[in-house]
Amino acid sequence: MTQRMADPQVETERHPHGQVVAVVIDEHILHITVDRVERKNAFTPKITAELSAALTRLDDDADLWLGVLTFAGDHTTAGLDMPLFFGPDAERSVPEADGAVHPFGLGRRLRKPLVTAVQGITFTIGIEIPLAGDIIVAASDARFCQLEPKRGLAPLGAATIRYVQRAGWGNAMYHLLLADEFSAAEAYRIGLVQEVVEPGQQVDRALEIGRSMLACGPVALQHTIANARLALTDGEPAAVAAIPAMSAALRATADFQEGITSFVERRAARFTGR
Numbered sequence: 001m002t003q004r005m006a007d008p009q010v011e012t013e014r015h016p017h018g019q020v021v022a023v024v025i026d027e028h029i030l031h032i033t034v035d036r037v038e039r040k041n042a043f044t045p046k047i048t049a050e051l052s053a054a055l056t057r058l059d060d061d062a063d064l065w066l067g068v069l070t071f072a073g074d075h076t077t078a079g080l081d082m083p084l085f086f087g088p089d090a091e092r093s094v095p096e097a098d099g100a101v102h103p104f105g106l107g108r109r110l111r112k113p114l115v116t117a118v119q120g121i122t123f124t125i126g127i128e129i130p131l132a133g134d135i136i137v138a139a140s141d142a143r144f145c146q147l148e149p150k151r152g153l154a155p156l157g158a159a160t161i162r163y164v165q166r167a168g169w170g171n172a173m174y175h176l177l178l179a180d181e182f183s184a185a186e187a188y189r190i191g192l193v194q195e196v197v198e199p200g201q202q203v204d205r206a207l208e209i210g211r212s213m214l215a216c217g218p219v220a221l222q223h224t225i226a227n228a229r230l231a232l233t234d235g236e237p238a239a240v241a242a243i244p245a246m247s248a249a250l251r252a253t254a255d256f257q258e259g260i261t262s263f264v265e266r267r268a269a270r271f272t273g274r
Helices: 045-060 082-086 125-131 159-167 169-178 184-190 202-213 218-234 236-251 254-265
Strands: 009-014 020-026 029-035 066-071 114-118 121-123 135-139 143-145 181-183 195-197
Touching: 020 045, 029 045, 029 202, 045 066, 066 125, 066 202, 114 125, 114 202, 121 125, 125 159, 135 184, 135 202, 143 184, 159 169, 169 184, 181 184, 184 195, 195 202, 218 236, 218 254, 236 254
Parallel strands: 029 066, 066 114, 114 135, 121 143, 135 195
Antiparallel strands: 009 020, 020 029, 143 181
16 A cells, blocks of 8 residues: 655645635545634535535545545534525525535535544534545544424435435434434444544544555546446446446556556555556
């Protein structure tokens, strides 16, 4: 596996309303951290736009193979900073640039793997944004709630879609229709999260999972995600029909040749993403 960079590149951007979006490049991983701890990481339209920009950068940069999304402080997010979205001076609710990756996966989807770490209060978009990704690691103190119905709203960030995909109809409706708060253990039981760790370990574990993925061909991982999503959206026959083209595309890559060579030579593969 590629050795970890001794000095990761850190870029931090500060914006109005006190939010901070930090981006760290560590090997081929883009580590994104949302930091507005003074408001429990409540999202503003500007934070949403900055997250969209970071995810678009990840998607477009061939040297970035996957992303890890984390949240500073004791909590993932209390949800939306409601006045900034629905008040008299509300801004655009999702101000991502045209053609950018949508943080909720409601438009352009991220093609690359995304691992998300959550902790403490993980309400509304704190569930929906990770569900637009692939793997979720939760601290055992995480508290989940899709509480929009208690505000007279339905979930607008695709929880109605991805809860069902991850947890099944009964489990999804149980929590969506009750709009109740539930634990990390329950989130794990129904499949919303894939691992539960001790508080404070969730970020390190998410990064560890990401680094483990660097042993895989990044193009192969993108095709894996694409075919699995096709099965969800268009059904199994469509996904099966796409397999020959997927096979041909992968066989044409340098990474496929490297994978075969490394197997024959009994060594770890040195993938390049090409």
